[in-house]
Amino acid sequence: MKIRPDQIEALQQQQQQANKTKKVNGTAFGEVLNQEAQQVEGQQTSNLPPVPGLQSINPLLQMQQVASVQAATVNEGEFVGKIENLFGELENYAKHLGSPDSGGLKNAYKTLEGVQGGVESLKKDWPGVASENPELNSIVNELEVMAMTEQIKFNRGDYV
Template identity: 70%
Template sequence: MKISPEQIEALKLQQQQLDNKAKKVDGAAFGEFLNQEVQQGSARKTATPPPVPGLHAMNPLLQVQQVAQVQPAQVSESEFVGKVEQIFGQLDSYAQQLGSSSEGGLKQAYNTLEGIQGGVDSLKKDWPGVASENPELGAIVGELEVMAVTEQIKFNRGDYV
């Protein structure tokens, strides 16, 4: 089987297109993806169940309570996204601190790692149902937790000394 120059050019063009797509994906793209997922999750959550016949006649304040419950959920989702982005920022800072050669850098890195773990614990505590409401965001929290625990083990084992 002979390989023609046209086939080589087509393969190079295809590889360049894949490289261009890979270059377009960066932190901003992740932020946009995260916002889209949160908005889709809120759209799924805002669908209200059908009203129970006669229930509102017994307690007209139920409608007001339901509206009050929906609005904080939207605020908490933006807080969730903000905390996730903050943890990612701490991870970047942690990586830079590990790269520094000074002993103070390791102390700062350990403090940053503890902050990351506290942030993940806070996410899990403040939004316990995120995995069931939005599996993609739940997976992100799970990956952050695994990464924090793994780094804690590596740090305590002395991999960075």
């Protein structure tokens, strides 16, 4: 099959038209989203009459305004307490590895999974820890690295 120049030109025109539809005045998606959010905030809620009967189905439909949601903040002392508990769990993990009973490795792995889940919940509960308190962020990162390293060593069979 031979490619003719008129076919190439038609394909280039199609691609140019497709690219034009993809671009939105050179603005990024985040900018467009922010503009729309500001427009919605600036508009007042319309005073439409309620549809009869819907309020009995869902009382939330009666709400006219939605209160702004504040980000949940975690107390720094509580955060440090959670970190200390996770280090205590790592110590329990080490004790389970050294125990001679038959369930030692099973209990150790469960404890290790608990530590990893705890680190994930810490990061989820306080996402701005890196900017607010870099020292605590480095401790959480080190804790995550230790837990991940132990999981790799455990899965590799170093403790069998």
